[in-house]
Amino acid sequence: MQNNFVETLVGAAVIAVATGFLAYGYSIADVGGTEGYRLTAEFDRVDGLTTGSDIRMSGIKVGTVVSQELNPQNYYARVTFRIRSDIKLPTDSSAKITSEGLLGGNYVSILPGGSEDYLENGEEIQFTQGSIDLIGLVGQAIFSAQDAP
Template identity: 55%
Template sequence: MAGNLVETLVGAVVLAVAALFLGFAYNSTNIGAVEGYELLARFEKIDGLSEGADVRLGGIKVGTVVRQELDTEAYLAVVHLSLDPNIELPEDTSAAVVSESLLGGKYMSLTPGGAEEMLEDGDEIQFTQSSVNLEELIGKFMFSTVEEDEDEGANGGAGDPGDAGKNAGDK
């Protein structure tokens, strides 16, 4: 009976420590905290872009993705960005969902335009480019080269090894 009480107490302590750790981790990430001003952008797809992802301008972090939602009328992903209040962006700024690397995460890349008027808190970025799925691109490239190889193999494929390096007209 005493063993069950000890196990229960140890379990309760472990759960309490885990809850404290999760609370601390959530508070330290500042997800959802809006510092500066907020903009929104609409995309057809944002594959892999998550809340808390960086918003970069020229490769430098200038903000954070704070919220995502679905526009149920237009069926577009709406991304809310929190930007540094010291960064002013022209109205014709464009936004793109970009991969850090083949295996890396996604971030939002901003490219400023040349307009005189600046975006303000709550404005929408009009020029957007959706996420590119690298796996699909690689798959298309690989299968297109396989199909080309198969087409070359369909024309006989096995020639005289002594003819290697010669043009077809030289044989």
């Protein structure tokens, strides 16, 4: 009988820890969705950017990537993202895809402009810079070093 009680306590502890991890994961992942407005931006490259990636200003998360698709007219990647409603972006703001580091993921970094007019729901950020192909740059550096006398 004593053995069943210990197994029940261990099982209850495992369930409590699992529930804690789920609650923490739910709060970090913004599964409920971020309230705010949608913006779009077109990039020549979106390597490493995924749905759910962060939108950051000054290193602070202010939104989330909602979707990505190919624009069939110009073959650029159109990224749709949601920005918190308390963040107002000037119309001349710029967006670039930045890496968290050599092994980290990519996110969209927003640099606010100086305009007195603000972007509204559904509008597009005009000034963009796509992701940088780090592997391609390393390969170019290696091959250019080999070609040097």
